[in-house]
Amino acid sequence: MAHRFTARAVVVGDRAGTVVPDAVLDVEDGLISWVGPAGEAPASDAEGTRLPGVLVPGMVNTHSHAPMVLFRGQGEGLPLDRWLREVMWPREARLTPEDIEVAMTAASAEMLRHGVTTSVEMYFQPERLAAAVRTTGARAVVANPLIGLPGFGTFDEQLATAVGLAASSDEQVEFGIGPHSAYTVPLPVLRDAGAAAREHGLLLTVHVAETATEGDDLLTEHGVSVPQLLAAHDVLGGRVIGAHCVHMDDADLEIWREHDVAVAHCPGSNTKLASGTARLRDMLDRGIRVGIGTDGPASNDNLDLFEDLRLAAQLARLRERDALALTAPEAFWLATGAAAAAIDRPDLGQLEVGRRADLVHVDADDIAFTPVGDLTDLVTHLVWSVGSRHVRDTWVAGRQVVRDGVSTTVDEAELRAQVQERGLRLARG
Known part of the structure; x- marks a missing residue:
């Protein structure tokens, strides 16, 4: 002991x-x-x-869809909207619960080998994700997604599942709520998700302003940005982390500061999908909590926070034209202490x-x-x-889960074979 x-x-x-x-x-x-x-x-x-x-x-990975190792490298060259609608969502509709658990187990073992001990996961079959993490010995915050895709239940059912799992949280696996975004989830559902997260003390993670155009329809209809909509519909408050937050103006950042909304900064995914470069220095200067995330391994395409923290520093310096825009200690902190603070986990x-x-x-x-x-x-x-x-x-x-670069808890060779077989089946349709 x-x-x-x-x-x-x-x-x-x-x-x-x-x-x-x-x-x-x-x-x-x-x-x-x-x-x-x-x-x-x-x-x-x-x-x-x-x-x-x-x-x-x-390290703490503040935003991940780790079971997407099954789709690694697929949809190459497509922008986010086409990548989701033409490649990812059709293949995800064919997933089985066993696919998801195998993929999460493989991805969790991969993260542990990279020095990532905790990840925030937004993906289907939360109980299967939790089982996978318990198998590898890692930690996770598992946010049940709310999204209107065929085969995954109604929004009410998805939210009820998220809330129902809250009582099962422990020091290894914590459950949360993951409404996909304001452009895929109705505003009343987002309001209910925010209320439920506050009532039960759950982390709520949501995609915000990942691309320049994703909020255009909402802007046309309501006349305000997505961050302003989320604030107006009482989604914010409590433990909220916005993923990406690339296209934010000063008013949006002020809303984040006022409501203490944290940011999962995903530079690898944002550059690969040409989504843009987040205003990292401006966020930190305003006191907004920020942690590094990989996003899914189909849009990064790996789960390596060492690469993302380095890229975060490079992009911040390039954006600001200032070699001191993000120091080395700050970059490492964004994947460790700051990331833990971003998900409100002062124990990590x-x-x-x-x-x-x-x-x-x-x-x-x-x-x-x-x-x-x-x-x-x-x-x-x-x-x-x-x-x-x-x-x-x-x-x-204190339990060793990787020894000399090799998992001590799972057979990674067997998992790779399983991911290969299942990934090809899903790609064939």
């Missing part, structure tokens, strides 16, 4: 980029009970693990006493980690030089 880790350094995952050299981190009952320099560590007879590399927090995302012992061991015995002149170089290398290929080990609540 107690374990001591020693490492070359601990990167805390806070905005300042705090690094503890020659570090010790103690875990008890799945929580961090002590972290600091080895010379100051309390006496302990707990079992120990000596790590040659750097210990960082398990940073290596601090009292938080969950979700830990990632990054190999520092590599040219990508050389040279190191001072501690700030470690964070700089994590952002600009190191990738998920350097992740060696992952623990969730």
Whole structure:
């Protein structure tokens, strides 16, 4: 129940980029009970693990449709609206519950190998997603989607399912509500979803302003933007995270600030689908909570937050024409501490006493980690030089789920074969 880790350094995952050299981190009952320099560590007879590399927090993926590994690479070259209507939604209508659980299991194992220990999932069959995550040993917030597609029930049924699952939430799997967007879900349904989320303390995640034109019909009908519509229809308040939020003007951002709406920033998906570049620096300067998300692996096309946090920094600097528009510590924080704050989970995302012992061991015995002149170089290398290929080990609540780059909980080769077979069946129709 107690374990001591020693490492070359601990990167805390806070905005300042705090690094503890020659570090010790103690875990008890799945929580961090002590972290600091080895010379100051309390006496302990707990079992120990000596790590040659750097210990960082398990990353938090704030927006994902992970079972879409079944559609990875499909619809290449299409803009979002055609990609959804011509490729994704027809194939999703053919999904079986078993397809979804297999795909989620494979995707969850992939994320753990990349150092992602928690993901926010908006996808069908929430109980199957939860079962998959429990199998791999990861964490997830599973938001039952509300969307008007054939075969997935009425909006009332979908919302009732989301609320009914709330009582099943625990420290590993939390259930939430996921209305797809204002352009696919009627405003009264969105209002009901917001009320239900507030009543039950659930995370509500919704796509907002992903493309420049998706809200045109709503603007024509109502005369205001989607963020203004959501505010006017009492959708906001409570735990709300807007996915993408690319095309937001100053008034929209002020609404987000006023209602404390968080943002799941998905730079990989937004660039691949040519959706645009979010105003990340403006959001942070206004105090809006932001965390990095991958989006689905059919629109990114991977589940690697190391790539997305690097791209977030590059795009922010390019947009602002300023090499300081997003610092390396801020970029890493957006995938760790800030991401946990964005989904209102203060127990995750940073290596601090009292938080969950979700830990990632990054190999520092590599040219990508050389040279190191001072501690700030470690964070700089994590952002600009190191990738998920350097992740060696992952623990969730102190339990090892990846050892030397290999899952300890599932057979990934078998899962890959299953995804191949099922993905081809769905593509054939």
